[in-house]
Amino acid sequence: MHENQILKNLEHPEELEKLYRKDKKAFARDFQAVYPTIADKPAASFWKARLDIHAAGTTEKGKITRNDFLFLLLSAILAAVLVKLPDIFSFDEGQFHFYERNLFVILALGITLYTALSMGMQKTRKGLITLVAFALPVLFINLLPARDEGHAVFLSWIHTPLVLWCIFGLVHIAYDLKNLDKRINFLRYNGDLVILSTLIYIAGGVLTGVTLGLFYVIGVDIAEFYMENIVIFGFVIVPAVAAFLLHNYPNITNRLAPAIANIFVPLVLITLIIYLFAIPLAGIDLYRSRIFLIVFNIMLLGVMAIIVFSISEFSSDNQQKIRKLMLLLLCIITLIIDLIALSAIIYRLGEYGFSPNRTAVLGSNLLIFGNLALITLRFFRAVFMHGEIKSIEKAIAIWLPVYAAWVLIVVFTFPFIFGID
Secondary structure, X not given: OOHHHHHHOOOOHHHHHHHHHHOHHHHHHHHHHHHHHHOOOHHHHHHHHHHHHHHHHHHHHOOOOHHHHHHHHHHHHHHHHHHOHHHHHOOOHHHHOHHHHHHHHHHXXXXXXXXXXXXXXXXXXXXXXXXXXXXXXXXXXXHOOOOOOOHHHHHHHHHHHHHHHHHHHHHHOOOOOOOHHHHHHHHHHHHHHHHHHHHHHHHHHHXXXXXXXXXXXXXXXXXXXXXXXXXXXXXXXXXXXXXXXXXXXXXXXXXXXXXXXXXXXXXXXXXXXXXXXXXXXXXXXXXXXXXXXXXXXXXXXXHHHHHHHHHHOOOOOOOOHHHHHHXXXXXXXXXXXXHHHHHHHHHHHHHHOOOHHHHHHHHHHHHHHHHHHHHHHHHHHHHHOOOOHHHHHHHHHOOHHHHHHHHHHHHHHHHHHOOOO
16 A cells, blocks of 8 residues: 555655556555545646556556456355355245345445455455454344344344445455545545446346347247346446456546536535425425335435535545535535424424334434534535635544444344334
């Protein structure tokens, strides 16, 4: 890892050149990771242009090491084996809810294993810590009884992927818990990962449609075999493949991610403004409609993700003021939406009492509201008081452990607090 050395020697071009020549690929990857924190420095702009030009000429013929490919292959094989466990051991998947409990576990395992191996953790204490940390929540949710009516159990299941995402994050930042810049880079990495994974899924969907269609016209029905043996394998290994591509071609989504952020922020802002005006006209009782509250909270989480991703795509404090203003407005609108959701949740708690679902929604909304309030305050300073964008990024980074703590509480305590029936 060259991040610290790059930051230390930013004003010493000879040392940076030595680092670059020693390992060009690693230097380029690590420079891209720290670039958002140093983008306003002239030396950083020079190296960014140099590395981008070099990447443009080498992206399609980049050299992939044999070990890196083996790490991907091992991760893919393990994910493929795990996803077929119901067939291998011939147990009733419907009764055990195997995929409901473990599908996203397998997705997380593949990408976490590849990342840990590519970072050389397999022979270190960090590798053992990762194994234990990953195994504990997976064993816990699979030992819980499979009861359809157990809301606390179901909440534990659906929050487990978030626990595993936290573990993946720890691996990605090499367990450097005090480094806020690495947390921000991890969020940015997730945006790139989602974009690239989505593109791969779309390409896979097109390939599936073409393949099934070609065999259908010659009278061969391979749909069942293809879906059960090819599609399911592809689904679980795509995140690891995306991580592999980002590891070897770090510039692959450089232009795409900011473009998507620029497009979606104004569209989401306009949609939410119209939506807030449409709510009273629709005549829906917000405080009694359970479905509306669920949809409201899903929308809130999605908008929060867009805000976090868009902020992480700022490369310096010299961005156009209109972008900052739009994001500030989006934060304010989202805060209003969160207040409406919180008032509805509190009303339902007073009417019907505490339940696993209502408690989980209340906790997550309070956390989002606190984080959004902090982000909005710092955004206001950035727009009107010449504050730093970096302070907004830190407002996101320092809140990540709070989210992680709440997810751990839901997964490991709710089944005991509210019961498993």
